[in-house]
Amino acid sequence: MPTAAAGIYRATVPGRVNLIGEWIDFNGGLVLPMPLPVAIDLQRQANNLGQDRIISEQFEEVGDFGLEDPAAGHWSDYVRGALQYARAKGWISGGQTVSIASSIPVGAGLSSSAATIVATLKTAASDMKHVAPLTIALAAQAIENDYIGVPCGILDQVAVAAGEPGAALALDTRTRQYQSHNIPDDWRFLVLHSGVSRALSDGRYKTRREECMAAADNLGVDYLCDARLDDISGLDASLARRARHVITEADRSRQAVDALIASDFALFGQLMTDSHLSLQADMQVSVPRIDEIVRVALALGAAGARITGAGFGGCFVALVESKQAAQWADAMVRRHPDVKLIA
Structure with a gap:
């Protein structure tokens, strides 16, 4: 769950591994992802800059971007797409400063991009009445499809938004219903x-x-x-x-x-x-x-x-x-x- 203190909103979202069910999340199949202990730790607060400032510990970089700037093939696209979506929904307004720390390796197939989007959306929705994990996941998918330009399915977003530690998430990608199953101790x-x-x-x-x-x-x-x-x-x-x-x-x-x-x-x-x-x-x-x-x-x-x-x-x-x-x-x-x- 996201937390807030003195106008700073924080969220931690895990990476995921898909145990089986690859390339079928957009083909109407059942997939079986599992959350991992590696995660995105993200904090957001409004600023008076008239732009978004995004800070990454992993990339040791600070970037300033216009509120409506398009995707640029940059690591910040995942945050900026989520912020633009949240502003369009009325969840937040104006420029935001976002700081990201990540233990998820980039380019590893562990959903660092989905986790970054979901973490940003969770902090942006903190002041709203309860926003269901599936709502967050569908928003994250739309951002990847429409802003980033990757026509992905729903697997990664639901896995990181709704997964539970120590359990695999059996997700029917057609109905979007899911159920957790505990991993045997051995x-x-x-x-x-x-x-x-x-x-x-x-x-x-x-x-x-x-x-x-x-x-x-x-x-x-x-x-x-x-x-x-x-x-x-x-x-x-x-x-x-x-x-x-x-x-x-x-x-x-x-x-x-x-x-x-x-x-x-x-x-x-x-x-x-x-x-x-x-x-x-x-x-x-x-x-x-x-x-x-x-x-x-x-x-x-x-x-x-x-x-x-x-x-x-x-x-x-x-x-x-x-x-x-x-x-x-x-x-x-x-x-x-x-x-x-x-x-």
């Missing part, structure tokens, strides 16, 4: 950065999304998750690969929720690994370095491992037994010194 999901950074604004995310939309249109379905594998043979080869991933990933996500509820460690791990192989071969969003790291992760005893987030670099997540987590992580970093344990 399970540990470890998130590690591969050493390969990526940005979604470089066009590759947009291209993959457009291919999914084209596949759904060609198959005559509103959501690609509703298509059947038997129907994709007539598609262009590239569209068929995207459709195959989406259809099979939707099934894996449903199975994963059941496995989590049943505490079926082995099945959940296998589903994660199958998801990675599909992201590698059909969605084509993995990279050779992460493919190798996933192979090593499994060889060291992980029940499952996969690239997480939209791909093209960033983080991977592995499922290990809690009692083996520290030993496994040490062995992983010894094999790949550039890999960094995040959570």
